[in-house]
Each structure stands twice: as structure tokens, then as C-alpha cells.
Amino acid sequence: MLKLTKVHHIAIICSDYERSKQFYTETLGFSVSAETYREARNSWKLDLSLNGHYIIELFSFPSPPPRVSSPEARGLRHLAFEVNDVEEAAAALRQKGVTTEPVRTDEFTGKKFTFFTDPDGLPLELYEK
Incomplete structure (x- = not known):
């Protein structure tokens, strides 16, 4: 194995x-x-x-x-980073000029998450610890 x-x-x-x-x-x-x-x-x-x-x-x-890079495209869906507080982290990104999606709650885990992109449109996620 x-x-x-x-x-x-x-x-x-x-x-x-x-x-x-x-x-x-x-x-x-x-x-x-x-x-x-x-x-x-x-x-x-x-x-x-x-x-x-x-x-x-x-x-x-x-x-x-270029590569197709939306979250629903075939291949890497997104890269996720763990944070203690999604709302706080998303607000910090917005203060730096980064657009984030509205914060949502994962229906299976009950954890908060949101998506944003890097300068080339690579989908990135913040996921609450």
C-alpha cells in the first residue's frame, strides 16, 4: 500500500x-x-x-x-485555508481590496466558509476551524 x-x-x-x-x-x-x-x-x-x-x-x-479556473471546472476545484474566524478573515481581505463571496455555512459540518480569488483567478477558500 x-x-x-x-x-x-x-x-x-x-x-x-x-x-x-x-x-x-x-x-x-x-x-x-x-x-x-x-x-x-x-x-x-x-x-x-x-x-x-x-x-x-x-x-x-x-x-x-490561461486555464479554466472557476470552482465548477474540471481539475483543481479550489485551494482552502483554515482560519479561526471566517467573518474576520474575509473582512481583512476586503480591507486589502480583495472581493469575497458572501460567507456561507457548510450544511454537513456547520462551519463557515467563503471564496475569493488570487490575481490570476485561482479559486481560494477560507474555511473556519
Whole structure:
């Protein structure tokens, strides 16, 4: 049997490296673990951590093709982040100019959640702990 232990990281390709770097660090609060320019690929790779845990690799590539990215499209539906208080976290995002959907309650768990997007339209979710 395959014995997976955890999700190691999530890789995201962005269209505007500086804009996405600012969003994930200043808006969402990720810390930069490493930042590498890969000259052969004309590409940046940014390793991002949250509370000391390596989570996201943010890549830039010249002219990446667009991808369908709505929550109901085939493929990755969304990336969810756990927060203690969804209402408070959503308000903090709105203060930084990020549009969030109305807060809803999960009918199965009774937990609050909301969706928003990153600068490239990647669907992201806040889910209450």
C-alpha cells in the first residue's frame, strides 16, 4: 500500500510574478522561504511558508497559457485555508481590496466558509476551524 504522509506543496503558475508575490505575502501573509531566478527558463520560483510550514511554490514563466479556473471546472476545484474566524478573515481581505463571496455555512459540518480569488483567478477558500 502507498503510504502518503502529507501534502508536500502546491505549485502555482502566475501571469504577473510581482503582483502574485505581493498577494501571497502581503495580502495572505505567507513568508518567503526562498526566491530563485532560473535563467535557463526565464522563470522565478518563490517558495512560500505559512506558520513555518512550506506550502506553495509560486512560478513565473514567459507567456503561460490561461486555464479554466472557476470552482465548477474540471481539475483543481479550489485551494482552502483554515482560519479561526471566517467573518474576520474575509473582512481583512476586503480591507486589502480583495472581493469575497458572501460567507456561507457548510450544511454537513456547520462551519463557515467563503471564496475569493488570487490575481490570476485561482479559486481560494477560507474555511473556519
